Amino acid sequence: MTSTLGPSRPNTQKNQPAGGRRPLYNRSKESLPVFFSRIALPLLLVLLIGIFSAARPETFATVDNLKTVLNLQSVLTIVAVGLLLPLIVGELDLSVAANLGLGLILATGLTSQQGLPAVPAIIISILACTGVGVINGLLVSKVGINSFIVTIGMSTILAGLIGAYTLGNVFYENIPAELTGLGQGNIVGVPIPVIVAAAVSLIMWYLLSQTPAGRFLYAIGGSRDAARLSGIAVPRLTIGAFAGAGALAGIAGVVQAGILGSGSPTVGPPMLLPAYAAVFLGATAFSPGLFNVWGTVVAVITLQVGTTGLALLGAPFWIEPLFTGTALIAAVAATRFLRGRAN
Template structure:
């Protein structure tokens, strides 16, 4: 609210408008989906640093597969989401079964995905032959509400139900709290970890589909840049609603907050480096605040 008030005063003709807020919500949909994926992994006590790369992979595969009518758009979407789901599954196996630290596993996975993206695209944007119908995935509005906002609302509600209204969600929280205690309680910690990382991969695939629809092309450079703001949103979200805990609605609110801040700074004409600086500062403040609110000594 403070950001909205400040930027509405500083840029009243550009920031304080319905179109601006609609644009913020629509453009932040991809980040929201990646942040929900990061939220799931953090709940089970793991860091997946390949989430941005996974999203970028799907965002490249969708237009690449359906270009020049090679496959239908639904088939391209299905194959792209399946690819990131498989990546998440492999991450889960290496973390849960091979007992490799999730940092190491997902850094390696991200590097491999980056290599695959470059090999597939040749380092160039894929736009030749991409059907215009792909753009409808992200540009269509239902009663004035952009479809990406609806996608996020459905995904966020599903993740909230999963975490708060199912036994599986309680298993996830138990594994994140203490794997040894969860294992002694009879929880299959390996299964929970593998399935959670797999689900995170699916969410990243869906985020990539939305991104492809927004761009109308396949850009090999998109993806990794979403990792930092996604984690910033999850940690910032832990300072609201359920203080000191990772939660869905706090994460979504944080995504909107980051989006409003970046949009306001851009409308004021500040240089492009301000965006990563803003996201980085938000992450540092969020982690510090979350640690303080949990009662940990600073």
């Protein structure tokens, strides 16, 4: 079952190279408006940085604030980049945020409550989240249940399991230094969460743009039937896409556990809307109408710069969800417009 909520997946019917991925525009013939659409999001980011730096130079335009912005959004970047995988194959995963919460709770609970060392607890947490993704993929690709139903149901199940494990309590005692160091440490002045997010983004960019597997994923999103007739293992790659999203949600949960130094059952679900806003907004940049890694990364930073700058200007607390929701609606509208221009 393919999703109709996202931007256009590549057309596999004609003038399409093997693997199903082609640019939505012929760059050699693109007009100035089309070229502008490719760089509009990065330009918006530069504009926001300039405005807020001029308005609050003593607080916004500082190295410490830059580190704060990047560190705050490192977890969301990992989740959003992982979310690309099911979206590229034309499916929805509404359980990634709850899966992040599962990874966080297991990483903190297994260490503080069960006394496991940090490394085994981290591995178990990531494997458990990967397993959730595999179950999602099996139900979607093998059983044939709509991905919206599967993943929203899985999100509810995870909320129940987390509640049963924590009984509503926050795990904050006996959190090992190895775990908090992962979230609060730095290497040559760069926060470790930022390094992890950058590494995840680079790996995902390479996978999606430089390997046959990435081309096959885009081909499945373009036309599942055509991909199947071409000999692509559609069910297996669909399962792999959900598993990858689950694994990255688990990594994000572990990093978030390290940043907070505690495990709260309420962490996770609030990240779902910002993650979707980032991937859809990112699909308007660089390769308009196509889910892509660098567009997503720039979108995450743009959203955080916007909310941080507005907060420094004294905007009320409700501005952040208003800003994020507006960005999501505008991004979906823009990608649908770009789809029409591409066709």
